[in-house]
Amino acid sequence: MIDTPPALAAHAVTPVTRDEIVVTASRLPTRETATAASVSIVDHALIDHLASPFVSDYLRLLPSVAVAVSGPAGSQTDVRIRGAEANHTLLFIDGIRANDPAAGNAPRFELLNADIASRIELVRGPQSALWGSEAIGGVVAVEGDPGTKTGGSLMAEAGSFATYRGSASGTYVGNGFTASLALAHQKSRGTDAFDGTGDKDGYDNQSVRARLTWQAAPALLIGASAFATSALSEYDGYSTVTYLHADTLDNTRNKLGAVRGWASVGAVDDALSGTLSASGLWSSNLNRLDQTEINRTRADRRTLSGELRHHSHLGELDQHIVLAVEQEDENFHARDVAYGGYTDQDRDRRHRSVTLEYKSDYKALTGDVAIRRDVFNRFRDATTVRASVLARLGRGFEVAGSYGEGIAQPTFFDLYGFFPGSFVGNPNLVPESSRGGEGSIRWHDAGWNVSLTAYRQRLQNEIVGTYDPSTFLSSTANATGTSRREGVEAELGWNPSPALRIRAQGTYLHATEPNVLGQQIKEVRRPKWSGALVADGEQGKLSYGVSLAYNGARTDVDFDQFDPVTKSSKVVRLNGYVLAGARVGYRVSPGVELFGRIANAFDRDYRDVVGYRPSGRSVDGGIRLAVGR
Structure with missing residues (x-):
């Protein structure tokens, strides 16, 4: 008995073996060896061994992921996959669609505390035929403890920049019930994001995650999951006098929470099975200058979905058919003080979708085809398709290919946003659309995994900013041209023993x-070029992990500089850099571990976003207590 994807179906073992369950490359849980998709998995062991504070720290180590943090830890964090926009990444947290409708439908990675995560999965490429809007660059699924063993743990850490971090988690398994709960808190005085000499820009983050399942009958599983986070982030904005980037006292209070309940009948490999689920998400964002409120937004999303699965055999042909229907309603509210209420908005929208997926296995071939129809009440409807095939050639060799399409809805701000004398939204926008394909060759044998993947994508109807010099008003529009993305990903994994995984x-x-x-x-x-090297393991009483992430040179827009040639803000170069991190833990007795951790070990003075300084080298130490694990 399993829960419906994208909820976690099994716990990964290592980041380089190819036997994990993938939950977002199909609407059916699928082993990595049976999917043509480009998938990366960060398992619980690697999360423990590196102990980085944010989920984005791990995404930075994965292929074709560009992470841009606007200052120290806790600042706005954008994740771009295969060159797509930051709001073209679809995020699931414990099976709940978690993109924030109150913040441009972007995933809020700056709020995503890694101490409530047990597993991170990334599927690259357009996946809207399976999961709908925002799945253009790829899909990220973050899961907590699935509840396989009774136990608990406590962790406390302190270090540079007056940073404090603590977490507690526990799991109960018995009598048909599994229950897990995780609490996490991080706080830092931070560093000055402007020039290093001004006020410290810190953050404070509290997060909670819970999951409960009940095997009510042999063929009936009932479950619920929930998460919530509340965070305060300080940052440097723009001067109200010069309108240039300055050392200001801007800060934002963000709250994001969601709950999901489901009931599953039958198992995936039964002739018939199905799932009904309902979820709700609520978010709010309050922006202030020092203690003075500027504006605020809040939104909610309510989703009802049903899925029917059919499994059959015809000789050596194994087939699955999935039919899924969904209804989603969103409400958005904006209020301001700075403009006397002129930017206030109260908007709503809804959409319905139908997805049909066919998946088959015949001898050494695996094929998958999906088609989805999204019906919107605010703009043009959309149909997306996806098709893939995987061929196992023998002696560990495989070839795979896929074609996929993606869409992204215009945000509430794109459609209806308004600032007096500055910006007016465009209610005539249509969804952005992307299509592309990829091909890969893979080899795995005796602890080795090697793959080479080439991809090509095209984005149309991209939503871009416009400016009218006669009225001095900005707005949004669908671009008439085509944005192009192509690239190559090379991966190597080696897992010789529990003492070393690379x-x-x-x-x-x-x-x-x-x-x-x-x-x-x-x-x-x-960046044109990027890469990473990760090694971790356990030996006796020691556990250890080390990571190197390379982000090559790239460009950014400096809004403080004007280019007379293009008559727009100047485009500047950002240098490449290497971020190094490491953690070593020593088990002083059963259930008690002391550890030390270092981040930005080379003390690089780099920039992810022009004008925003990240933190330098940090050193932290702590203790972890565990019972039953």
Whole structure:
């Protein structure tokens, strides 16, 4: 008996073996060896061994992922996959669609505390035929403890920049019930994000995650999951006098919470099975200058879904058919003080979808085809498709290919946003659309995994900013040209023993968009070259992990500089850098571990976003207590 994807179906073992269950490459839980999709998994062991504070720290280590943090830890964090936009990543947390409708439908990775995560899964490429809007660059699924063994743990850590971190988690398994709960808190005085000499820009983050399942009958599983986070982030904005980037006292209070309940009948490999589920998500964002409120937004999303699965055999042909229907309603509210209420908005929208997926296995071939129809009440409907095939050639070799399409809804701000004398939204926008394909060759044998993947994607109807010099008003529009993304991903994994696991990856990306003259220009904040090396393991009483992440040179827009040639803000170069981190733990007695951790070990003074300084080298130490684990 399993829960419906994208909820976790099994716990990963290592980050380099190819026997994990993948929950977002199909609406059916699938072993990695049986999916054509480009998948990366960060398992519980690697999360323990590196102990980085945010989920984005782990995503930075994966192929074709560009992470841009606007200052110290806790600042706005954008994740771009395969050159796509930051709001083209779809995020699931414990099976709940978690993109924030109150913040441009973007995933709020700056709020996503890694101490409530047990597993992170990334599927690259357009996946809207399976999961709908925002799944253009890829899908990220973050899962907590699935509840397989009774036990609990406590962790406390302190270190540089007056950073304090603590977490507690527990799991109960018995009598048909599984229950897990995790609590986490992080707080830091931070560093000055402007020039290093001003006020400290810190953050405070409290998070909670819970999950409960009940095997009510042999063929009936009932479950619920929930998460919530509340965070305060301080940052440097723009001067109200010069309108230039300055050392200000801006801060934002963010709250995000969600709950999901489901009931599953039958198992995936039964002739018939199905799931009904309902979820709700609520978010709010309050922006202030020092203690003075500027504006606030809040939103909610309510989702009802049903899924029917059919499994059959015809000789050596194994077949699955999935039919899924969904209804989603969103409400958005904006209020301001700075503009006397002129930017206030009360908007709503809804959409319905139908998805049909066919998956088959015949001898050494695995095929998958999906089609989805999204019906919107605010803009044009959309149909997306996806098709893939995987062929096992023998002696550990495989070849795979896929074609996929993606869409992204216009945000509430794109459609209806308003600032007096500055910005007016465009209610005539249509969804962005992307299509592309990939091909890969893979080899795995005796603890080795090697793969080489090439991909190509095209984005149309991209939503871009516009400016009218006669009225001095900005707005949004669907671009007439095509944005192009293509690249190559190389991965190598080696798992010789529990004492050593190694994974390395290197990525090449060419991402361009058309300018007003129709010429293709480089997309900003996307490095041409990137890569990572990760090693971890356990030996006796020691546990250890080390990571190196390379982010190559890229460009960004400096809004403080004007380019007279393009008559717009100047595009500047950001240098490449290497981020190094490591953690070592020593078990002084059963259930008691002391550890030390270092981040940005080379003390790089780098920039992910022009004008925003991240933190330098940090050293932290702590203790972890565990019972039953």
